Amino acid sequence: MTPTAPTAASTVAPTGNAATARNPVLAWLAGSVQQLLAVASLIAILVFFSFASPYFFTPSNLIGILMAATVTGILALGTTFVIVSGGIDLSIGTGMTLCGVMAGVFLTNWGWPLWAGVLGAVLFGGLIGFLNGLSVSVLGLPPFIATLGMMLIASGLALVISGTKPIYFKSQPSFQLLMNQSVIPGHRFPLGVVIFLVLIVLSAVVLAKTILGRYAFSIGSNEEATALSGVNVARWKIIIYTVSGLFVGVAGVLAASRLSSAQPVGGLGLELEAIAAVVIGGTSLQGGRGSIAGTVVGSLIVAVLTNGLRVTEVPQEWQSVAVGCVIIAAVYVDMLRRKRA
Amino acid sequence: MNDTVLLRVTGAGKSFPGVRALDDVDLDLRHGEVHAVVGENGAGKSTLMKLLSGIDRPDSGEFLLDGRPYTPSNPRHAQELGISIIHQELNLMADLTVAQNIFIGREPRTAGIVLNDRALNRRTGQLLARLGLPLEPTDLVGDLTVARQQMVEIAKAMSFNARVLIMDEPTAALNDTEVTTLFGLIRQFVTPATGVIYISHRMHELAQISDRITVLRDGHYIDTLDTASASVPQVISLMVGRDVATQQRPPTTTRTGECVLSVRGLGTKALLRDVSFDLHRGEILGFAGLMGAGRTEVARAVVGADRKEAGTITVHGREVAIARPADAAKAGIGYLSEDRKRYGLLLGASVRDNIALASLPMFTNRLGFVADGKIGAAAAGQVSKLRIRTPSAAQLAQNLSGGNQQKAVVAKWLVRDCDILIFDEPTRGIDVGAKEEIYALLDDMAAHGKAIIMISSELPEVLRMSHRIAVMCAGRLTAVLDNADATPEKIMHFATHFGAEGTVTS
Numbered sequence: 001m002t003p004t005a006p007t008a009a010s011t012v013a014p015t016g017n018a019a020t021a022r023n024p025v026l027a028w029l030a031g032s033v034q035q036l037l038a039v040a041s042l043i044a045i046l047v048f049f050s051f052a053s054p055y056f057f058t059p060s061n062l063i064g065i066l067m068a069a070t071v072t073g074i075l076a077l078g079t080t081f082v083i084v085s086g087g088i089d090l091s092i093g094t095g096m097t098l099c100g101v102m103a104g105v106f107l108t109n110w111g112w113p114l115w116a117g118v119l120g121a122v123l124f125g126g127l128i129g130f131l132n133g134l135s136v137s138v139l140g141l142p143p144f145i146a147t148l149g150m151m152l153i154a155s156g157l158a159l160v161i162s163g164t165k166p167i168y169f170k171s172q173p174s175f176q177l178l179m180n181q182s183v184i185p186g187h188r189f190p191l192g193v194v195i196f197l198v199l200i201v202l203s204a205v206v207l208a209k210t211i212l213g214r215y216a217f218s219i220g221s222n223e224e225a226t227a228l229s230g231v232n233v234a235r236w237k238i239i240i241y242t243v244s245g246l247f248v249g250v251a252g253v254l255a256a257s258r259l260s261s262a263q264p265v266g267g268l269g270l271e272l273e274a275i276a277a278v279v280i281g282g283t284s285l286q287g288g289r290g291s292i293a294g295t296v297v298g299s300l301i302v303a304v305l306t307n308g309l310r311v312t313e314v315p316q317e318w319q320s321v322a323v324g325c326v327i328i329a330a331v332y333v334d335m336l337r338r339k340r341a
Numbered sequence: 342m343n344d345t346v347l348l349r350v351t352g353a354g355k356s357f358p359g360v361r362a363l364d365d366v367d368l369d370l371r372h373g374e375v376h377a378v379v380g381e382n383g384a385g386k387s388t389l390m391k392l393l394s395g396i397d398r399p400d401s402g403e404f405l406l407d408g409r410p411y412t413p414s415n416p417r418h419a420q421e422l423g424i425s426i427i428h429q430e431l432n433l434m435a436d437l438t439v440a441q442n443i444f445i446g447r448e449p450r451t452a453g454i455v456l457n458d459r460a461l462n463r464r465t466g467q468l469l470a471r472l473g474l475p476l477e478p479t480d481l482v483g484d485l486t487v488a489r490q491q492m493v494e495i496a497k498a499m500s501f502n503a504r505v506l507i508m509d510e511p512t513a514a515l516n517d518t519e520v521t522t523l524f525g526l527i528r529q530f531v532t533p534a535t536g537v538i539y540i541s542h543r544m545h546e547l548a549q550i551s552d553r554i555t556v557l558r559d560g561h562y563i564d565t566l567d568t569a570s571a572s573v574p575q576v577i578s579l580m581v582g583r584d585v586a587t588q589q590r591p592p593t594t595t596r597t598g599e600c601v602l603s604v605r606g607l608g609t610k611a612l613l614r615d616v617s618f619d620l621h622r623g624e625i626l627g628f629a630g631l632m633g634a635g636r637t638e639v640a641r642a643v644v645g646a647d648r649k650e651a652g653t654i655t656v657h658g659r660e661v662a663i664a665r666p667a668d669a670a671k672a673g674i675g676y677l678s679e680d681r682k683r684y685g686l687l688l689g690a691s692v693r694d695n696i697a698l699a700s701l702p703m704f705t706n707r708l709g710f711v712a713d714g715k716i717g718a719a720a721a722g723q724v725s726k727l728r729i730r731t732p733s734a735a736q737l738a739q740n741l742s743g744g745n746q747q748k749a750v751v752a753k754w755l756v757r758d759c760d761i762l763i764f765d766e767p768t769r770g771i772d773v774g775a776k777e778e779i780y781a782l783l784d785d786m787a788a789h790g791k792a793i794i795m796i797s798s799e800l801p802e803v804l805r806m807s808h809r810i811a812v813m814c815a816g817r818l819t820a821v822l823d824n825a826d827a828t829p830e831k832i833m834h835f836a837t838h839f840g841a842e843g844t845v846t847s
Contacts, residue, residue: 206709209710209711210705210708210709210710210711211701211702211705211709211710211711212709214694214701214711215701217687217690218687218690218694218698221687221688221689221690222683222684222686222687222688224683224684225678225683225684225685225686225687225698226687226698227646227665227666227667228644228646228666228676228678228684228685229666229670229698229699229753230666230667230669230670230671230675230699230757231667231698231699231701232665232667234665288687288689288690289689
């Protein structure tokens, strides 16, 4: 059952390859093939698991999928900006862990009020992103290296600051409600999912409608030409990484809230899951192309696949095999498209 | 030198899509001869060398090496047949040693798999000793000066027992002492069994090193002269031809608008030395010079795309600090690169977005929202004003023809309202009809008060468009001519003004 999505992904690619770019409608279709493909794959997976297990297509399980998608999804939303601009951010997973730990420090150790602790943790994420932006723009390091360094720094600092032990939010019992409080009385519809939905809309608007999003696409499309057009590329790259960092902060707070504790480990690997979600959603790792809608669908594909395999009682080990296959197929499609360009 | 022919080329022809790069070109290299090949940019020198060195295949023509047909299938094959080329850009691996570079792909091996470094270094040592080259086999090539790296290339060519050595602008990066050493090596290489084809723009060098000079122009064979009886003006007039001088000139030659851009003492680490010039309102200032003279570098340094080592830039009487293109744009200077696809356009974005790229903040409200409606209106206005042929402003830039892409880049800077525009090879890769439109556009912009710098490698274009012509050579400005005084010969004279000290101010 694992090959469902990968096969679909790799067979449709040549169609996009063959479409000529002369006609704008065809060009649009060709450009959107992977996104349409992603939606189709998501539906196919949903249908497949609905038949495979009676427990899959139930309200509580679907909410569970959304819950599972929330943290990685928020990371993916932020990093979509970075990837569209032609960069990469490997520090979002452990950065998220560090932000959760900082929330614990602010609220539990320092006794800040709830709003200040949460805001502080989110802004701390922004600081991590800002530093990434400086390394990339001012020091001129390749994004991969700059954020690989930050990934290790954040991972280490999370352990150092927490003393390698989880921090519990004893003084702020309402902290755990951020993720888990249901917004519909009597039903389980957690606040965390609502925050995810709000961020989806927000980031979609920012990417598609604001100057920040426009410059992200321009820089990813042709950084040199954008700079020669008089755009201060260095400054905008710093802003883009900072935005990504703010999303990391939010994800860190929600992850800690879900567990009612700040865990000093566990974020490692989420960065790759988030990048996978972005790529599966049709955003090119070469930059210049992508959408928030695609990222959302990509996040859901990963979450549904993981959940569906669990519900159908496929052993845990096989779940990562399946996700791995999807990632490879998605990147392969990205490469086919790049070859055509 | 005797008069028997080592290498004979008759009727060589080669076309690339849209260009007849070589048409019926002859060349004969005698035994023991150093034969110079000269010509302007695009005369066909490089193409001919690519055919000889096996990089490209000729469409027509006969190639005879020692009377036998010579048809190399690739550069390696050409080397085995006895013709080696030393490119202007040296093809060496900086992290490998001298010996590893010379025998790359032919390393002595033990039992077919284990590299035998001792044999490698011994053979290289013998080779270097035979040539009298002051190199060690184990030196890292990256640590050597350019002159010594060139020696490595020469040694490599000799290791193939080359009979014909082609050298493309070998002195471009050498100082005078190094040039003397190189010439010594060339004379040492030339025996009755061998010959050298020597490509250079440096007229005075030809007299020192060459026996005969063949002139190419626009892909055609023009003439072959004995160096001993040829004069520099004679060679230059053969290079540029006579037909150019009578062509169209700008309608009004000198304009006296106020000075809008003043560059003083501009220098870069790599190339530029003390470049100073003024640009006036309503003027087109042409920049002429040979490949690598530093014209593009001037433009890039002025707009802050490359780092300046020295110099000041004054715009409208106020000195401005330009560290990056964003500062230049703020000062009203727009740069249109020679490589539109790489540096000018977002190929995958729409014409509309490309036109808005330089002035996005103008179309953005305080919250950061981009007003797509206003952008569309502005873009549509430019599309019709510049007559950009596209089904709509939403068309992707990559689907436009070269001329229309160029217009889209122009539109980008018109929307930004820059009054100083630097065009780098504005008509490169554009077909003849579209060229006329670009010329008309440039004239029109100048007439409406824009100040324009036009860098061009085509002399007819420079003479036709520019009110004044700045000529560059080896990173220096060697002349600024009024159009009325300018002739192709004069320009070529100053463009080959190597070794002269100092620089001029317009």
